[in-house]
Amino acid sequence: MNILSKEALKGEHIIITGATGGIGYETAKEVVRAGGNITITGRNERKLTALRGECARINGEAQIYIRLADLNEAADRKKVSAEARQALGDVTGLVNSAGIIGGGPLEETKEEDLREVMELNYFSTVLFTQEVYQNMKNQGRGSIVNLSSLSGLRGTHSGTAYSASKFAITGFTQSFAHEAIEHGIRVNAVCPGYVDTSMGQEAIRAKGERRGRSYEEERVFAEKGIPSGKLSEAAEVARSIVYLLSDASTNIVGESLKISGGSVMR
Numbered sequence: 146m147n148i149l150s151k152e153a154l155k156g157e158h159i160i161i162t163g164a165t166g167g168i169g170y171e172t173a174k175e176v177v178r179a180g181g182n183i184t185i186t187g188r189n190e191r192k193l194t195a196l197r198g199e200c201a202r203i204n205g206e207a208q209i210y211i212r213l214a215d216l217n218e219a220a221d222r223k224k225v226s227a228e229a230r231q232a233l234g235d236v237t238g239l240v241n242s243a244g245i246i247g248g249g250p251l252e253e254t255k256e257e258d259l260r261e262v263m264e265l266n267y268f269s270t271v272l273f274t275q276e277v278y279q280n281m282k283n284q285g286r287g288s289i290v291n292l293s294s295l296s297g298l299r300g301t302h303s304g305t306a307y308s309a310s311k312f313a314i315t316g317f318t319q320s321f322a323h324e325a326i327e328h329g330i331r332v333n334a335v336c337p338g339y340v341d342t343s344m345g346q347e348a349i350r351a352k353g354e355r356r357g358r359s360y361e362e363e364r365v366f367a368e369k370g371i372p373s374g375k376l377s378e379a380a381e382v383a384r385s386i387v388y389l390l391s392d393a394s395t396n397i398v399g400e401s402l403k404i405s406g407g408s409v410m411r
């Protein structure tokens with residue numbers, strides 16, 4: 146069921162990073178379903194092209210610009226932002242979904258693991274936001290949604306790298322929200338628990354290995370610990386992101402929206 150009409154994001158231009166990944170991919174589809182135009186970016190050309198096709202089938206009127214980019218590269222960050230504007234006009238929304246999981250128990254975490262996870266999940270996310278912000282600021286309106294995590298709200302076993310990077314995103318969201326709202330731009334985060342994407346499955350597999358359980362056993366164990374009894378689907382996260390992008394959520398600012406079937410309640 147979709148409570149958002151085709152008018153919800155009509156005329157908006159939303160950039161979605163990590164669009165080749167589970168959550169970004171579904172977000173792109175939900176944004177065009179809600180009437181928005183999209184710039185989608187990732188490093189996998191085949192997936193970006195397939196996504197453009199799916200989005201065009203959902204909404205034949207949507208304008209879709211695709212741009213391959215490694216967001217850890219400053220030149221790519223600049224190009225995505227500038228070319229998106231040239232292609233589809235002023236940017237009014239940004240979804241920062243590109244991210245990686247990594248690291249492990251502290252004693253096994255190498256310096257390069259720490260730096261790799263922080264590089265994309267924190268530094269590149271902030272630096273890409275900087276690239277897009279000026280254009281939004283000139284218009285005096287916009288909405289930015291960052292992908293944090295439940296791991297960005299409370300510590301997790303073996304989360305030295307990943308959990309810390311998501312705490313950084315929660316902190317960035319709250320701090321930047323103070324500045325951006327002065328210019329009519331709302332900044333919020335979504336904080337999913339396990340989502341049934343390749344990343345979520347990798348996290349369950351890694352946890353299972355540490356506990357001597359198979360992927361299937363660990364998944365059943367994880368689901369038993371979630372009050373709703375199930376992992377989130379990427380489309381469920383995507384619909385919450387669309388809500389935060391839309392005018393349905395005006396005056397929601399600096400929020401960290403948990404999407405976790407009730408596994409953390411506070």
Ligand SMILES: NC(=O)c1ccc[n+]([C@@H]2O[C@H](COP(=O)([O-])OP(=O)(O)OC[C@H]3O[C@@H](n4cnc5c(N)ncnc54)[C@H](OP(=O)(O)O)[C@@H]3O)[C@@H](O)[C@H]2O)c1
Nearest residue numbers: 163165166167168187188189216243244294340342344345
């Ligand atoms: N899945 C979960 O359980 C879960 C839970 C909480 C929060 N999250 C967060 O939600 C976000 C999306 O997760 P997901 O499940 O959709 O993960 P995913 O399926 O693994 O997708 C990750 C995305 O990040 C992109 N990416 C990785 N390195 C990049 C780089 N250097 N430059 C540009 N793009 C890069 C990937 O692009 P390519 O594949 O094209 O390289 C892909 O589109 C992440 O920030 C994650 O931390 C996920």
